Amino acid sequence: MFDNKGFPKAKTYWFMGKFYDWSEAIIHPMTHALHYGNSVFEGIRAYKTPQGPAVFRLKEHLDRFMHSAGILKMKSPYSIPQITDIIKSVIRENKLESAYIRPLLFYSYGNLGLIPKSSPVELLVGAWQWGAYLGENALTGVKVYILPWRRVHHSQYDMSAKLGGIYVQSTICGLIAREQGCDEAVFLNLEKNVAEGPGENIFIYKDGFLKTNDRSESVLEGITRSSILEIAHDLGIQTKVEPITKQDFLTADEAFFSGTAAEIAPITRAKDASDKDTPAKDHTIGSGKPGEVTQKISTTYGDCVRGKIKKYEKWLTYVD
Numbered sequence: 449m450f451d452n453k454g455f456p457k458a459k460t461y462w463f464m465g466k467f468y469d470w471s472e473a474i475i476h477p478m479t480h481a482l483h484y485g486n487s488v489f490e491g492i493r494a495y496k497t498p499q500g501p502a503v504f505r506l507k508e509h510l511d512r513f514m515h516s517a518g519i520l521k522m523k524s525p526y527s528i529p530q531i532t533d534i535i536k537s538v539i540r541e542n543k544l545e546s547a548y549i550r551p552l553l554f555y556s557y558g559n560l561g562l563i564p565k566s567s568p569v570e571l572l573v574g575a576w577q578w579g580a581y582l583g584e585n586a587l588t589g590v591k592v593y594i595l596p597w598r599r600v601h602h603s604q605y606d607m608s609a610k611l612g613g614i615y616v617q618s619t620i621c622g623l624i625a626r627e628q629g630c631d632e633a634v635f636l637n638l639e640k641n642v643a644e645g646p647g648e649n650i651f652i653y654k655d656g657f658l659k660t661n662d663r664s665e666s667v668l669e670g671i672t673r674s675s676i677l678e679i680a681h682d683l684g685i686q687t688k689v690e691p692i693t694k695q696d697f698l699t700a701d702e703a704f705f706s707g708t709a710a711e712i713a714p715i716t717r718a719k720d721a722s723d724k725d726t727p728a729k730d731h732t733i734g735s736g737k738p739g740e741v742t743q744k745i746s747t748t749y750g751d752c753v754r755g756k757i758k759k760y761e762k763w764l765t766y767v768d
C-alpha cells in the first residue's frame with residue numbers, strides 16, 4: 449500500500465480494464481519497464497470549462513502516444529477511441545474538474561532480457577489535480593541553468609517520441625539545475641544552439657518576432673508549441689521557426705517555456721554554464737520581468753484551454 453499524500457486529489461487509477469484504489473500497488477518488481485525504461489507516456493491536461501472538464505488536444509496527444517509506442521515496437525492492447533473513453537472515465541471516476549492525465553504503455557512482467565519477448569504491453573491511466581509545474585516562480589519568471597551537457601541529438605533518436613528511458617537525461621539535468629539554485633534547465637544541442645528544457649519547448653521574442661525552433665534542432669515539437677504558434681498568428685504576432693542561438697536567447701526581449709505541464713512560464717534569468725572551460729555567468733533576460741508578448745499569449749492560451757474562446761473549442765474534448 450502506498451501513502452496518498454503526494455496525490456491528494458487522486459482516488460483511483462485505471463489499469464488493464466479495472467479501477468484500483470490509488471494506494472494499491474499491483475505491478476510486479478520484475479516489470480521490464482522498471483528495469484530498462486521501456487515505456488511510453490503522455491502528459492495531458494484537462495481544464496475546468498463552463499461545460500465541465502475538457503481535455504486539451506486529446507487527439508494530438510493520443511496520436512503522439514501511439515507514435516511513441518510504434519518507435520518502441522509496442523502493440524497497444526487498446527485503440528485510440530478506447531483510450532479516449534478510458535481517460536474520460538478516469539476523470540469522471542475521480543470527480544476531477546481539472547486534471548493532469550498520465551497514460552503509460554509499458555512492457556510488463558514476463559522476462560528480463562533486453563528484448564521483451566515474453567513481456568506483454570500493458571496500459572495504465574492516472575489523473576490528478578496538478579498546479580503549476582514550475583511552482584509559483586512560473587508567474588513572476590523562472591531562472592534557468594544553461595547546461596554543460598548537450599541534448600540527445602536527433603540523429604541518435606526520434607525526438608518526437610516520449611520514451612520513458614530517454615527522460616533519464618531530463619531528470620538528471622533538471623536535478624543539476626536545481627542544485628545550482630535555478631528553477632529549470634535549458635539544453636543546448638550538439639550544434640551549440642538552444643534546444644529545449646527537460647520537458648518544455650522554448651520561445652523567444654526578439655526584433656519583433658516570436659521565435660521557436662523545430663525537430664532539426666533536437667527538440668520534441670510540443671503540442672503546446674504548435675498551439676502557441678497558431679494563437680500568436682491569430683493575435684497578429686509575427687512568428688519564425690528557426691534555430692535559436694545562445695546569443696539570441698540571452699539578448700532576447702522576452703523568453704518563455706511552453707509545455708503541457710509547465711504551460712507558459714516566463715524565463716527572466718539565466719545562469720550560463722554551457723562552456724565547461726569558463727565560469728558560469730548570470731544573465732537577465734529582457735527587463736527581468738515577464739514581457740508583454742509573453743503575458744498576452746499566456747492569457748489567451750489560458751482562456752483557450754478553459755473554453756472561453758470559441759475558435760479554439762476545436763481543441764477541446766469535453767468529458768461529459
Ligand SMILES: Cc1ncc(COP(=O)(O)O)c(C=O)c1O
Pocket residue numbers: 491644645646647648649667668669670671672673706707708709
Ligand atoms: C522534452 C520535451 N519537450 C517539449 C515538451 C512540450 O510538449 P507538449 O507541449 O506537447 O507538452 C515536452 C512535454 O511533453 C517534453 O517532454
